[in-house]
Amino acid sequence: MSLPKFEYVIAHSIEEAGNLAVELGDNCMIMAGGTDVIVLMKDRVLKPEYILDIKGVPGMDQLEYVPGEGLKIGALTKLRTIQTSKIVKERFRAVADAAHFVASTQVRSKGTMAGNICNASPSADTAPILLVLNASIKTFRTSPDNGRTIPIGEFFKGVRKTALTYGEIVTEINIPELGAGEYAAYIKHAIRKAMDLAIVGVAAWLKMDGSKCVDCRIALGAVATTPIRAPQAEQLLIGQELTDELIAKAGVAASESCSPISDVRASAEYRKDMIRVFTKRAIKKALETNKA
Numbered sequence: 305m306s307l308p309k310f311e312y313v314i315a316h317s318i319e320e321a322g323n324l325a326v327e328l329g330d331n332c333m334i335m336a337g338g339t340d341v342i343v344l345m346k347d348r349v350l351k352p353e354y355i356l357d358i359k360g361v362p363g364m365d366q367l368e369y370v371p372g373e374g375l376k377i378g379a380l381t382k383l384r385t386i387q388t389s390k391i392v393k394e395r396f397r398a399v400a401d402a403a404h405f406v407a408s409t410q411v412r413s414k415g416t417m418a419g420n421i422c423n424a425s426p427s428a429d430t431a432p433i434l435l436v437l438n439a440s441i442k443t444f445r446t447s448p449d450n451g452r453t454i455p456i457g458e459f460f461k462g463v464r465k466t467a468l469t470y471g472e473i474v475t476e477i478n479i480p481e482l483g484a485g486e487y488a489a490y491i492k493h494a495i496r497k498a499m500d501l502a503i504v505g506v507a508a509w510l511k512m513d514g515s516k517c518v519d520c521r522i523a524l525g526a527v528a529t530t531p532i533r534a535p536q537a538e539q540l541l542i543g544q545e546l547t548d549e550l551i552a553k554a555g556v557a558a559s560e561s562c563s564p565i566s567d568v569r570a571s572a573e574y575r576k577d578m579i580r581v582f583t584k585r586a587i588k589k590a591l592e593t594n595k596a
């Protein structure tokens with residue numbers, strides 16, 4: 305299918321991008337890798353008058369680990385770079401896994417994690433792991449300030465809706481360092497092994513003291529209008545020894561906490577049941593992976 309007509313504008317600096325985004329107005333769409341934007345335009349879901357291409361903006365494709373602070377992922381860093389990074393695999397295994405779960409090598413070689421979350425699809429594979437790892441999103445905007453930091457828990461507002469204001473551009477995703485006894489995992493259930501959106505996705509983060517869970521966060525993808533936390537399941541685990549029975553109960557609690565829709569991929573009932581199963585598996589995987 306062909307693309308609708310649009311004007312193609314290139315930004316060469318973040319300041320220029322911020323100014324252009326405001327100047328071009330409502331009908332301007334920011335584009336990084338374009339793996340969502342182009343498909344949605346071909347499907348006529350998006351019909352922007354202007355495409356503002358930011359991929360030439362310098363200094364936004366970094367992937368840096370700062371000991372004691374964590375991981376800094378530039379908004380233009382490709383998913384493939386994240387997936388294959390030695391340091392990410394060593395210290396943030398679950399983040400590399402989540403990046404790997406997106407699409408295919410070709411798509412990951414173009415697409416970015418920032419684009420994945422800014423597209424704000426309920427099934428975005430990198431959203432649940434960013435939620436449980438308490439990531440924060442750094443932005444640039446020309447007004448009313450030069451940008452801000454948005455906690456990931458406040459980022460998703462609805463299907464294709466984020467907390468970004470008019471002309472605001474994500475510059476970096478920050479993931480805090482995993483401390484001693486902290487483990488994380490993301491797993492996805494889809495019909496096909498690759499190139500398929502999640503029927504459900506579940507991320508778990510656990511802070512353990514021996515076999516006792518001191519703190520915990522669980523996030524669910526593809527079962528609500530945004531990726532969501534599962535607080536009832538988390539509360540069941542916090543302060544407890546993690547037995548198989550308790551982990552199974554947490555799976556049930558997570559399942560009861562979501563109200564998914566039925567669509568071409570799965571029925572609501574199936575999704576709920578898969579949340580039960582995959583929450584259990586995500587918790588166990590986090591426990592098995594040591595420092596994820």
Ligand SMILES: Cc1cc2nc3c(=O)[nH]c(=O)nc-3n(C[C@H](O)[C@H](O)[C@H](O)COP(=O)(O)OP(=O)(O)OC[C@H]3O[C@@H](n4cnc5c(N)ncnc54)[C@H](O)[C@@H]3O)c2cc1C
Binds near residue numbers: 340
């Ligand atoms: C065949 C195929 C299979 C796919 N499979 C999966 C899958 O399994 N799992 C999954 O989660 N996704 C999947 N996707 C979706 C897609 O690849 C990801 O969402 C990708 O990460 C988007 O990144 P991008 O850089 O290409 O974003 P773009 O397409 O450039 O942009 C996406 C959105 O984010 C906005 N945006 C991008 N960067 C910024 C920024 N820095 N600041 C503000 N707004 C910004 C754009 O305006 C747009 O709204 C698939 C896509 C295709 C084409």
